[in-house]
Amino acid sequence: MADVRRWPAAWALAGFLLAGAWAAPICLSQGTLGALLPETGAAPGWSRDGTSQEYVGEDLYTYIDGGAEIYQEYGFRRVVLQDYRNAAGKSVSLEIFEMETPAAAYGIYTFKRSGKGKSVPLGSGADLEDYYLNFWKGRFVVTLTGFDETAATIDGILAVGGAVDAKIADKSDLPALVEALPEAGLKPGSVKYFKGLLGLNNVYSFYTARGFNFLEAVKGDYEGGAMLIVMDYGTAAARDKAWTELRAYLEKSDRFTRPVTGEKVPLFRDTKDLYLAFAQAGPRLRVGISPDPSASTAIVGQR
Secondary structure, X not given: OOOHHXXXXXXXXXXXXXXXXXXXXXXXXOOOHXXXXXXXXXXXXXXXXXXXXXXXXXHHHHHOOOOHHHHHHHOEEEEEXXXXXXXXXXXXXXXXXXXXXXXXXXXXXXXXXXXXXXXOOOOOEEEEEOOEEEEEEOOEEEEEEOOOOOHHHHXXXXXXXXXHHHHEOOOOOOOHHHHHOOOOOEOOOOOEEEOOHHHHHHHOOOOOOOOOOOOEEEEEEEOOOOEEEEEEXXXXXXXXHHHHHHHHHHHHOOOEEOOOXXXXXXXXXXXXXXXXXXXXXXXXXXXXXXXXXXXXXXXXXXX
């Protein structure tokens, strides 16, 4: 991480950026995504380095070899890339992803962050870790990457990021499903929001199980080691059908066992000695996962 002595200057710079010092926000519709790229000098001391590149729809596979599928699952539209350089030769790379919805942008933001970064005041949420910054705002996800942890590079990342933030007019709230995670004991930065099986497998793999045709899902980690996953299927009937399929798989799979039967909350143990407890509530299926079976059961019962 950046030396703690660098942060006062970085925070002061970020506060200046949020004051909207350089550019009026842009309402982007069908225009080029390049309109959100800061011009030379918009971030003081930083200039565009080379030409920008834009990838739309399926062309993302050309840019991200082997990693484009998760973006497509969330709902990808296009991405624009631009490098920046200062007079000392420091470089910063900028990527602006446009997703289909603000929820999709938030999901990719949570997918990309490690949970170990420092929160910075950009967009609707931002994390800076080492020389890597992610933030989301509206339907956009912005990623800035430096190549060292010097103060000049960190300040450049924040400056360019702030210039992008000032150009984005879109504002949005967190997906409503995030509120299904109890606040007590929730670890900051651990929340992940996903739209399909690739996102789910990123936090816990159910292998070839059926029953995961949910509309959206969210995960949070808790003090004490428990994880809670909440999947929303839209209706109680759809959730009931999915749970019937999933439970049938779990009971037949050699990867899961039932340590006890007849319990009020169905409980399974996987091959890594993690205990999975399940609870149903309206259109949602809740899954508590922990090395401690009592903790798994307790977390699915919290509201």
